[in-house]
Amino acid sequence: MTSPDTSRSDRYPAGSAAFPHRDLTGLAGLAPWEILYLLDEAQQWVELNRQSHKRMDRLKGLTIINAFFENSTRTLLSFEIAGKRLGADVVNMHAAQSSVKKGETLIDTAMTLNAMHADAIVIRHQSSGAVRLIADKVDCPVLNAGDGQHEHPTQGLLDALTIRTEKGEIAGLKIVICGDILHSRVARSNIHCLTTLGADVRVCAPPALMPADIEALKVTPYHDFDAALAGTDVVMMLRLQQERMEGQFIPSPREYRHLYGLSLDRLAKAKPDAMVMHPGPMNRGIEIDSTVADLAGRSHITRQVEMGVAIRMACLDVLTRKARGLEGWA
Numbered sequence: 349m350t351s352p353d354t355s356r357s358d359r360y361p362a363g364s365a366a367f368p369h370r371d372l373t374g375l376a377g378l379a380p381w382e383i384l385y386l387l388d389e390a391q392q393w394v395e396l397n398r399q400s401h402k403r404m405d406r407l408k409g410l411t412i413i414n415a416f417f418e419n420s421t422r423t424l425l426s427f428e429i430a431g432k433r434l435g436a437d438v439v440n441m442h443a444a445q446s447s448v449k450k451g452e453t454l455i456d457t458a459m460t461l462n463a464m465h466a467d468a469i470v471i472r473h474q475s476s477g478a479v480r481l482i483a484d485k486v487d488c489p490v491l492n493a494g495d496g497q498h499e500h501p502t503q504g505l506l507d508a509l510t511i512r513t514e515k516g517e518i519a520g521l522k523i524v525i526c527g528d529i530l531h532s533r534v535a536r537s538n539i540h541c542l543t544t545l546g547a548d549v550r551v552c553a554p555p556a557l558m559p560a561d562i563e564a565l566k567v568t569p570y571h572d573f574d575a576a577l578a579g580t581d582v583v584m585m586l587r588l589q590q591e592r593m594e595g596q597f598i599p600s601p602r603e604y605r606h607l608y609g610l611s612l613d614r615l616a617k618a619k620p621d622a623m624v625m626h627p628g629p630m631n632r633g634i635e636i637d638s639t640v641a642d643l644a645g646r647s648h649i650t651r652q653v654e655m656g657v658a659i660r661m662a663c664l665d666v667l668t669r670k671a672r673g674l675e676g677w678a
Contacts, residue, residue, distance in 0.1 A: 360385045363676025367666055371483045371490045374499035375540040383541060387509050390655070390662035394513075397433070397657055407436035410467040410668060415441045415457075416493070418474040422628060422653070423493050423503075427470050430660035436467070454478060458485035468668055471495070476533075489667035491660075497531055502663060503627055504537030506656040508545065510648055511582055513655070514623055519546030524576045524618075526552040526608060527586025527635055530559055534627045535586060539565050552576040554608065573608050577617040584625040585610050585636045601634050610636045615646075623648050 360366040360381035367382050375383065396402060412431040416424050424440060431438040452460075454473075458481070461469055468489045471479045476496030483490035494500040512518055523542055529535050529551050542549050543566045551562060552570040562569050570576035577583065588604065615624065624640055624647045632638045641647055669677035 359388070364670065364678075370667070370670075371492075372501050372663055372667065373480050373483055373490065373492045373495075375501045375504050375537050375544070376499065378540070378544065380544050380546075383505070383508070383544060386505055386659070386662055386666065387512060389666060390505070390509055390658040393433075393658035393661040394509075394655065397654065397661075402433050403435060404433065405435040406665060407431070407434040407467075407668060407672075410436045410671070411439065411465075412436045412468045412470065412664065413439050413441060413461060413464070413466045414470045414493075415461060416472045417478070418472050418494070420472055420494065423472065423656075426653070426656045427491075427493060427660050430657050430664055433657070434661055434664060436664070439466075454481060455485060458482040462486040462488075467671055468664060488671070491663055491667065494533055496533065497536075498533055499537045499540075500533040501537050502656065502659050503534050504541040505663075506652060506659040507534075507538055507584065507625060507627070508541050509655045509659055510625065510652050511542075511623065513651070514648060515581065518542060520548070521581040522548045522550070522579055523582040523584065524550040524552055524570075524580045525584045525586065526573055526576065526610070528557050528588050529553040529562065529586070530557045532586050536565075538584065539567055543567065550576045550580070552608070554604070574614065574617055577614065580618040580622055582623045582625060583610060583615065583618055584627075585630075586627070587629065587631050587635055601631075605634050609634060610640050612637065612639055612643075615640055615643075622646070625649060625652060627652065 366385040414424055414427050428438050428440060462485065466488050469486060470491045470493050471482055472493035473479055473495045476498035479490060479492040479495040492499060492501050508518060515521060525535050525538060539549055549567045550570055551567045552573050555571055558569055624643060626636060626649050630636055630641055632641060641649060
């Protein structure tokens with residue numbers, strides 16, 4: 349493992365100029381130093397979360413609403429833990445319990461949330477662009493916890509932090525992302541994040557699951573997984589998102605595993621120290637074999653979960669600094 353260079357000199361501007369955005373709805377368009385700033389801020393929380401006493405009062409008195417219109421146990425849990433470890437009051441709103449199920453419009457929901465004077469709102473929604481729509485209607489910072497097929501920015505950041513923790517630097521690394529690229533907001537956020545930080549990103553998928561204009565995102569597309577794996581430093585697998593598919597995108601799960609599943613034999617085509625990653629939940633035996641998912645020293649899937657809490661703590665901290673009146677963030 350290589351320790352990352354977290355020296356702050358000349359990496360980014362001081363104060364709010366380091367991250368001048370009120371919201372975090374996506375990683376597309378962020379400058380390299382803005383991403384690096386969030387990664388560096390998360391590093392302190394990685395260390396805190398490994399201690400026996402994990403709670404601080406940095407956000408004491410603030411209220412954070414986790415508004416999840418789409419179910420996701422692990423992301424909701426990660427944001428809840430992040431908020432509570434910073435000392436905030438955290439309220440979870442589940443889709444099944446919301447007025448949206450009764451016919452309330454998204455704008456009405458946004459106005460209702462705004463009237464509650466939350467200090468930050470974390471939103472997950474099944475429709476692309478829904479988080480931005482809500483962010484434009486409320487007065488507090490909004491964090492995107494995944495919207496449709498658009499982005500999942502904190503997942504992209506936590507994956508970058510996981511890679512940097514192991515490899516030291518991201519620039520110059522060869523990274524392959526394989527799976528359901530077409531429907532994956534995780535893939536999009538990772539592509540934006542990793543290419544901005546200088547990685548050589550390859551994407552691999554069956555033709556039906558590869559976006560037609562993917563080269564515009566500065567990645568190299570492959571349909572042959574074995575070829576895509578050659579000489580890579582990081583192998584990131586994605587699950588088949590059956591819930592977002594309308595029609596037949598693959599012949600069968602068995603055929604998909606044969607062509608695009610990550611086995612020990614296939615992993616051998618990457619570099620000997622190549623990292624294995626997966627955002628979860630995994631379909632073991634389809635996109636990844638259990639022997640690979642649990643491979644000691646190579647699989648970093650549980651570390652991704654650990655880094656997720658730290659990244660979300662950093663984002664909540666940074667986005668609420670103006671409201672807390674921190675010097676340089678007014």
